Amino acid sequence: MVKDLKSALAALNAHEPVSLLGLRETQWIDAKGRPYQLADPKAVEELAKDVAGFANGGGGVIVIGIATRLEHDEEVLDHIVGVDPATVNMDQIRKLIRQWITPAPRGVRVGWSGANGERVAFIDVPAQAGDTLFVVPAPVGKPGSPRTDTVAVPRRDGDSTHWLPRTEIQQLLSAGVRASGLTTAQALTDLVRQATSKAGPDSGLRVGQGVPEREREMRAAYEQLADAGLGQPAGEAWAQGSAALQDLHHEQDGVPGWVLCLVAGRPPAAVAAPVWQAIVEAGRHAPGQDPLAAIGLPCPPKDTDTAWVISADARSVDLDGGSWGAGRLTRSERGVWRWQPLPRFSLNQGRSAEIGTSGQTPALRLRALVNLPWADAGPLEVSKPRRTLLEQQLPHSAVAGALTMLSRRRGADLPAARWERGPFGNSARSVGYVCTIAGPDGGPAVKASVMLALPTTMKSTVVACADVLIENPEAWAAVLGAGGDTQLGLDEVQAVLLAAWETAAEVLPDVIGDPAGLSWAAPPTTELRMTCEQPADNGVLPDLDTRVDLTSLGSNDGGPRSRMAVTITAAPAMVRAERQRLLREALAYMVGQFGYVDAEMDLL
Template sequence: MSEGTTRLGVVFIHGLFSSEATWDPFAQLLESDEELAASIMVRRFGYASPKFRSLRPDRRTPDYNDLAERLKAFLFYEASEHDRLVLVAHSQGGLIVQRYLARMISEGRGQELAKIRSVLLFACPNDGSDFLLSLRSVWLSKHPQVRALKPLDPGVKDAQRTVLNKIVQAAPGTAEPSSCHIPFWVFGGLQDNIVVRASAEGVFPNVSMLPGDHSTVIQPASHQAPAYLALRKHLRDAQQHEEPVAPTTMAPVPAPAEPPPAPWGDSAKAARILDVLPPYADWLKTLRTQDFFVVSGRINRLFHEAADAFKIDRLEFIDAELRGAATACRSTVMELSEAMIDLLFADRIDTQAAEKLPVEEQEDAWTFVLREHQRGKDELRLHTLRDAFFEAYDTLLRLLNERLFVPEQTVTTTSSSTPATVADPRAVPDAADQQLRVGQGLARHERELSAAYGQLRTAGLGAPTSEAYLSGATAVQHFAAAAGSGPGWVLSLRKGRAVAVSEPLWAALEDAGRPSGDGDPLAAVGYPTTAGTDPKVLDPDVPRVALDGGNWGPGLLVFTDHGWRWEPQVALDFNQTRSATNWTATQPAPQLRIRAVVTLPWDTAPDSVTTTHRRDLTGQLPFSPLAGAVTTLSLRRAADLPAAHWILGPHRNALDSLSYSADIAAPDGQPALTAAVMASLPGAKQPTVTCAEFLIQNSAAWAALLPTGTSTNLALEEVESLLLAAWETAADLLPAATCDVATMRWASAPTVELRLSTEGPHDQPRAHLGALIDLSELGPTDRSSLPEMAVTITVSPMLERTERQQLLQRALVYMLQGFGFVEADDRLFT
């Protein structure tokens, strides 16, 4: 340090409902650190944060603005002896720090911040917290500090934007009235469910995860604890950092040749619009182009952030024409935002799927869908409001371009609300002498992209052909081939993992996800990923590519005889499909139903079930795997009862559906066993669904057809054989009656649902599965009533028989264990 500089001051700021004592573990470790103790002074900033309202009418709980002003006074008076400061905040304390910094910038006092060398945020809810949100809304609704912790609070986001633009992203060494560079270091807790990683990260580029939950993340037990090591490193960095120009220096500063526009002029207003509604944004493109108004949580969140910004900042331009266009755009934003809140709600059917996502993606994983009431009318209203917004937005962009208020890379849009109006993020500015650099356009990821490029350059990557851009949470940049011939490359960076993908392979990936219909194919199928952390190269000859992060779930890009297609990675769960109980309304109800339901979300819906296809199907059904399995059941019981005669019904047959069944009846005509197949082509937002099932209609009638004393209870191996046969019939035989399966592509993940259920008269209790299936070898279960079991497999249903049988056995063990038979294992089927 320079002469006269006092010890580095470390200012600790606690969180909600906490106190200065929360920092005791850090303070004690610093005091006992031989290298730091003599050169560092601990300062603790305390403030009132009561859990309950004061009973005294003359007292109130301070809000964030009050606390920001108190922190300003604390640093000015009580920490004035320090020439260098490091601010360390926990939870809500981080929001107080940001509010303080933003207010200092807005007051033109950025130079006074130069002594702050870094800010460390531990478990700070930068995007708010959903934890116990409903209870907080009821019990703590009037607490000014708690209110600001709701997700995406406008005041918090405004301060955050200022801090990001004027402090974090300011040029190093900057200490001016309107900006001051201060690095931010963000830390989240691995077990923190109060502030999840996505919220802890917010908009800040430097984020790390530490062991601990919301409280223990700032309670290091030793000098080797990760949290203490992180703090120690940044304190040492602050000590060694070069001295800035003294903020108190009053010497005149030479004026620049061309003074920048006034901070509140039309240029600044244009920048604020483009900040919340950027023309290149993938989410805005998706909102513009999707066919059906089903939006992701991320798109919904970002659009409402833009609406919140318009509510706060009316953007009254000096230019009259711009003022009118901005007012019209603001009005359409407000109308569409309010309609989305009114007509959309979060679909939480896929909760388990969301829980499998990385923490940083969970908060945006929900899908917002239309309510059921007046669906057509509501959807039309949303489409109309969306088109009105984009018409006003495009008009405003055109005017901003004409006044040169839009950055050069922004392509002028037209007033037509079509996909063509969105600027391609890969577009290169039309300048012959411009030399793009690796990572240009994404300062946050430039270093990582450059490092990956350096490692992969020998694989054939040439010069950049586009600026880097964000596709979802993935940084992407396009490159030419090194030799100047052949296909180029796409370098993608996701979760710190870099993969160079051949352009043809990248195009195949985009083509595979295009059936999603939402304008963002990569958001559907995901992005290439590889094992390990080192950068990898994927050339056009690889047969399959693992994908990560898609809305369709984990999957693979697989090369087949008919080209590339997306296939899901195998997953097991207990989520019931929408078609699970289709075709179950017949009366009288069977005693036992064993079925396989296959959901086939093809990219192109088959037109109809043709007469030729029906004729072929009816010729094959007597020889189908399902017919064979049903016949074998009786042969094993010394009775020849083939499922050979198939007839129409009992369910609907039409151009868009089919239903056939084969009955085995007792001598008195009473149905004993039934094999049945059904299929339906897509309806409104419904995929193709096929089903094959075996029914014990009446076990007594079946017993009458068997040798005296023969048991009609099914063994587990017979259940396995029936499910396998039903799956084969539903997945291989029935789809061929509707389309050419080999050439079809998916529009989302296909599933196979295997179900066992006892049924019967609606006014009587359903029997236990053990009454009709021998479950004795499974051991005990804790279920007193077990009328059904089911498991859903996310998988491409068309498999080789051996692969299908192995997966079936795995799924059955998973199902049995999930329904209480915890002793079940793979040995059941060996």
């Protein structure tokens, strides 16, 4: 039950904004039915006022996307309106907070909570140092940079944010003068002298101002990179995890500026503002996360240990340190930036690993399942023309060729030419097709199946899957003819998994349009699996080596296994040679993790 700021933040972090409904706006929570319209100067001033009010009032959270109702003269959080991520620029909100509030509040977090139609944005303003007063420029409602010669003090009082009256501001200033032990004239002169000496002749801000513990380090980095064209600070520096960042102007007027980027353990970097914006935009769709916390920060080229520059004409940037892991942001010839993960392997299986297997017990299943976490996939659908095109493609697909190959290598011509709808169901949100090679009694001997499922309320990821199943080895042997050996070799397993992966990654996604134009909300992955699922008479699943010849891998220190699987984090689309290389490396990783420690790459 949500009853205080801590539990409200816990609900938002758990993507359960509905838990906030019924709360009353109070000292620590404020609800907005729609996003701040930041093209309007008055909305920018309102944002600064709201955040500074919470900073002065012990902390709180602003939730954007929940409408309120008036009840006994109190605003009650009534229902979720939802916010389209395309209408909220999180990075702009962070920059405006830093630019308009003095000093910039520490630890402010801007994020997303919920999913689909119940997604809300929130601004978490933690409690600040008790001896710090946060001020903003006096509101004027006109466009332009924040004025430095006016001041206003917002404060949170109950369920509203009010301006501190001028008389109280005067009393605070007078108290400060008295505490200094100087006369008013002396105190003002001293303040002006301090401000002038710290700011320098051309700027009201210092390099590193805002992160005092790293200010010296940032100034040293600035000096190392000054030849790149770094100008004066455009705002206070801020901390991003273990990194320190600061917006800078370019030394030439009218030229896009820079972001000074210091990441622990890496040489400092100056990132051109357009490239920095592309980095932030690429991570913006991560649900409930700060974009940089998801996508990470720039990594220097290999063997670089000195300060480096990412210029505005850069074609690619390597990123790491975020929850998405290592990746590369690349700009196309048309100037479109797209992030893709750098390949890596693990044994982590997703929630959809066994999708479509209910009620099935094949003797052997070889599966490639591709998780495609596209952002804003809700409107996607399978059109009739694209479904028809898929039906025409399947008999000539790689997975159909793999199924045909298994029989041809055993002397039988059993083409995978006839594909039928099912068994996974077909709709505007899903496709499912199967090709069956029947045994003498008409029952299935071997099969290939494909499916694609668009997101549901339970799953937020598009899933594409291709299977090859040895349903009944005896029936398959019967249709193969005399001497038909139904045990697969490792080379056949590789060929089938390669074909299934290619089909799931490149053929099936085309049923929803052009996937290349979609952005990621998380790293895409491919799960490769080989499983025995048909229990013996005693109810025990047989070992894989009864269906696949694993002798070339050597002994298994982990004992017999009925299944092995590996997950590849990589871009789904790639050239065939690259897919073959990754497949071999992934299988080598898999068999090693499952106890075949003597297996070598050249055996695969």
